[in-house]
Amino acid sequence: MRLTSKGRYAVMALVDLARFDGINPVSLRDISLRQGISLDYLEQIFSKLRKKEIVQSVRGTQGGYILNRKAKEIKLTNIFDAVDEKVKTVQCKKESKKGCNGKSTKCLTHNLWDELETHINNFFDKKSLDDLVKENLERRL
Amino acid sequence: MRLTSKGRYAVMALVDLARFDGINPVSLRDISLRQGISLDYLEQIFSKLRKKEIVQSVRGTQGGYILNRKAKEIKLTNIFDAVDEKVKTVQCKKESKKGCNGKSTKCLTHNLWDELETHINNFFDKKSLDDLVKENLERRL
């Protein structure tokens, strides 16, 4: 069970961006340099973030990206959703009565993984981008 | 972020085994049939569980595996550890001051992933094999 770097990068980049929010659009090139993430990869990630209306793009010279909502209203859940970093503990559908890989009943541990998923999602629901920026500022003082 | 089936199978198999614990050794063949897990794969998994002293093997005809500790004392953490299903949110060492892939400092989000890891491990620390067996019995009544 591990976190993929797509999710990690998305959050890193957004925290970076949020720090400058309201001042200028931030270019991916800058984020790439500051955070050490491949520019091409960032583009893929931001394309998804834009489609989910988490960021807005500003084209042309001096362009870049800006947040599309207040940092306080962007939860980790939203970010992870946008880049397809889902928490997947099981394959079987929650609603269906069938088990994994087409079995007729749920397996012995189905309920456990369900609980786990909820437990993790709770964490993501609570944390907002704003929280992260603030925590980061505090640590620097 | 997803759970691998090695971890899932390990827990499934142990719950199955625990239900018969104290009566007979349970053969992997039986578990394989009941739970629909490849026998060869189960052998790999149980080899690890044995090395970490979670189960004991009984060789020969009528052999199989038995729990090596009380079900109450086997936490999910122990099981996951044994089969190398670790919760990995970051690459960088917790203790080291260096960041991921050799960067000189920790990244903006390091602390966040650390919290997440703790949050997940809390869940695994609380659940014991015994809990799972009981929950399962209740649901059948």
Add this chain to the structure above:
DNA sequence: TGATACTTGACTATTTTGGTCAGGTTTATA
């Protein structure tokens, strides 16, 4: 009319996963 920066889609190398396969060894029991 550059230069900057976003946009898109296809492609690819590496790693991880989820196994299989072959060939053992041990031991109860018929």
Add this chain to the structure above:
DNA sequence: TATAAACCTGACCAAAATAGTCAAGTATCA
């Protein structure tokens, strides 16, 4: 004591997921 059940080990492999790269644009500002 033979034999079959069951554990034991290590090598091997195909498919999927990951973590990108590459190429060829388009929009906008100075």
